[in-house]
Amino acid sequence: MDTSPGSSGRNPVALIVGAGDATGGAIARRFAKGGYTVCATRRNLDKLQPVLARIEAEGGKAHGFSSDARKEEEVVQLVDEIEATIGPIEVMVFNIGANVPCSILDETARKYFKIWEMACLGGFLNGREVARRMVAREHGTIIFTGATASLRGAANFAAFAGAKHALRALAQSMARELGPRGIHVAHTIIDGAIDTEFIRENFPQRYALKGEDGIVNPDHIADLYWMLHTQPRDAWTHELDLRPWMEKF
Numbered sequence: 562m563d564t565s566p567g568s569s570g571r572n573p574v575a576l577i578v579g580a581g582d583a584t585g586g587a588i589a590r591r592f593a594k595g596g597y598t599v600c601a602t603r604r605n606l607d608k609l610q611p612v613l614a615r616i617e618a619e620g621g622k623a624h625g626f627s628s629d630a631r632k633e634e635e636v637v638q639l640v641d642e643i644e645a646t647i648g649p650i651e652v653m654v655f656n657i658g659a660n661v662p663c664s665i666l667d668e669t670a671r672k673y674f675k676i677w678e679m680a681c682l683g684g685f686l687n688g689r690e691v692a693r694r695m696v697a698r699e700h701g702t703i704i705f706t707g708a709t710a711s712l713r714g715a716a717n718f719a720a721f722a723g724a725k726h727a728l729r730a731l732a733q734s735m736a737r738e739l740g741p742r743g744i745h746v747a748h749t750i751i752d753g754a755i756d757t758e759f760i761r762e763n764f765p766q767r768y769a770l771k772g773e774d775g776i777v778n779p780d781h782i783a784d785l786y787w788m789l790h791t792q793p794r795d796a797w798t799h800e801l802d803l804r805p806w807m808e809k810f
Contacts, residue, residue, distance in 0.1 A: 572622075572648040576640075577601045578630055578687050579656035583757040583779045584706070586612040588654055591783035592790075593621030597652065600643050602628040630657055630683030640690040649698065652790055653691040655684045656706045659724060662717045673720040680724035685731055688746075692739055699743035702790045705732045707750045736799050747789045750802035752810055753777050775805050 575592035579585045580601035589599045593616045603609050606627035616623040624647060628639045643650060659679035663672065684705055695701030709715070711729045714722030732748035739746055754760045754767050754776045761768045770776055782803070789798055804810060 572598050573651040574598050574600050574643055574648045575652040575654070576643065576650050576687075576691065577654050577656060578628075578683070579603065579658070579706075580609060580612055581656070581658075582608075582611065583755055584751070584782055585654075585656040586615075587779035587783040588656065588786050589623065590616055590619065590621070591780070591787050592652060593623060594619070595787060598648055599623040600626060600647060600650075602626045602630070602639065604629050630655075630687055631678040633686055636683075636686040636690055640687075640694070644694055650691050650694060651700065652702045652704070653687060654704045654706070654786060655687055655728075657683050658706075658708075660708065660710075660718075660721050663720065664717055665719045668720060673723075676720040677724040677727065680721065681727040681731065684728050688731065688735060692735065692744060695744050696739065696742050701743070702745045702747070703735065703739075704747045704749065704786055704789060705729075707732075707748050709750070709752045711748070711750050712752075733799070740797070743794070745789070745792070745794065745797050747798060748800050749782075749785070749789075750800065751777065751782065752802055752804040753808040754805075755779060755782070770805075770807070773807070775807050777803070777805060 575597040577585055577589045580589045580603060589601050589612055593599045599616060601609055601612060606625055609625040613623045613625050626639055628635050657679050659676045661676055688703055705728055707729055708725050710718055710722040710725040729748055732746055736746035756771060756776050756778055
């Protein structure tokens with residue numbers, strides 16, 4: 562099956578759910594570079610403007626949407642609008658984090674539930690909606706961003722680990738159901754600190770390893786997402802883990 566942009570007869574779309582300033586933004590730029598119209602989401606539309614402006618300055622096409630990935634009605638409306646007015650969603654990347662540490666002794670039910678909503682329920686809602694369109698076309702890619710917590714629960718990360726474990730299970734189930742119908746479902750495990758403002762300000766010793774390639778470059782993550790999407794279907798990767806060369810695992 563032809564997987565090149567435009568093969569469907571309309572301008573294809575890469576939907577990036579959680580297009581933040583680092584990883585999500587880099588993924589959005591990479592798919593725009595590859596010829597896709599990017600539809601990027603965040604809850605705060607104003608925070609998307611730098612990413613959208615950079616894509617357009619580099620010759621790409623991008624649209625921004627304010628959308629709460631935890632709200633079913635907003636997700637349904639988002640996907641309906643994109644499919645009706647912009648183009649078919651050929652790629653969906655779910656990139657919402659929710660990495661909020663807390664001792665189990667102090668964790669609240671409200672925050673535990675919110676973290677699960679952000680990191681897992683949102684993945685289900687967005688994955689389900691785009692899958693419903695993709696199966697009709699027998700073509701598409703869905704990528705869920707995982708973390709170290711997808712594999713093991715560290716101290717003080719009970720909520721985050723539970724949500725990321727659940728997201729991984731969702732990805733596995735979807736891959737087994739949708740793969741035979743032409744949909745490539747992949748789950749990535751980003752096992753290491755990423756070059757972000759948060760790491761720079763809160764973990765300066767770790768950030769100092771940047772010069773030694775000791776933290777992950779968001780652009781390199783984006784290149785791997787592009788690789789996953791462009792894989793031939795006789796050699797699909799379901800789970801890909803990546804980390805800096807000096808990271809223990």
